Amino acid sequence: MHIQEKSEFESIFEELADHFQEIINEGHTGVIWALAEGCKRICTKQGPFFNKILKGLNCLEPEERQSSMIRCIAKMQKFEDISKEEDLQKTKLNLHGTLILQILLDFNKPIKIVNALLQMESKELKSLFSNTMGSHIVDSYVKSTFVGEKSREKLIWKMKGTYQDLASTKYGSRSFEAIWNSAGLKHKMGILDELCCKEGLWSHSEHGKIIANKIHLSLYKRSKEEWKNSFNSIDKVKEFLEEIKK
Known part of the structure; x- marks a missing residue:
């Protein structure tokens, strides 16, 4: 129409x-x-x-x-x-x-x-x-x-306990990425903490491996501080690229 x-x-x-x-x-x-x-x-x-x-x-x-x-x-x-x-x-x-x-x-x-x-x-x-x-x-x-920031945060909290299952399937991993990309540092770390529990159940699946690599799960398990520094660096690059586009 x-x-x-x-x-x-x-x-x-x-x-x-x-x-x-x-x-x-x-x-x-x-x-x-x-x-x-x-x-x-x-x-x-x-x-x-x-x-x-x-x-x-x-x-x-x-x-x-x-x-x-x-x-x-x-x-x-x-x-x-x-x-x-x-x-x-x-x-x-x-x-x-x-x-x-x-x-x-x-x-x-x-x-x-x-x-x-x-x-x-x-x-x-x-x-x-x-x-x-x-x-x-x-x-x-x-x-x-x-859709306000608080509503997005409510969805992130609502999905707590489901992230391993989402990350391990083809279409669920798409949804996982959408939620992950909208989450701030605090929420991302909460999701990572959840994913670290019984990691083998999901991260060895085809789609789970891809997600684990994208969110740098192994780095987070090794050192949360290093992961945070890496996350902040990525954010700065994104901000720089956004400025260039303007």
Whole structure:
């Protein structure tokens, strides 16, 4: 949907707004995704879009159903059709649904979708972030201009206890890197401390080896002080390169 005029887009949105459930039932989820893209690009109807997609998936009311919004949107299935017991890592998610979740995190006020993610159990989030499509949601979460620093920190703490599992799988390691790159020194050291426990269980896997090298795990185990100095040096180089780009 390449409409540039706000009034024209809003007119189309209003025409479709009350038909989200029908559109989803017919399997035309690309239409919903295109509307989400338009809301983001033109900066309009973002609140109404959020309410309409929840309503279309039967997870707007009663309010307690909203705790399942991530699963509903990721699968583009109505509340009554989802199973909270289903392993999100192994299940097939809906491409447009996962793209919509990413877009919602880039809306001007993504607090409800942020809270919904943070209210999920760590195990459930780990499964979502280890899914081929779900792994991209983390990128949007940590990079969004509208997701605050405190919310990013809450996610880092929320994932405590899952980092070894994330680092050891193909798509989980993508999510691990996204979280790692957004973390400050204190949080990085906390993650490293966790990874050092029972290291062999994850760091000898194909993807675990790559992560271990990237985060200089062996150096950290040898000397935390040397690792900190190395980390600070890398930060200074990044700052220097950023200055050059300006």
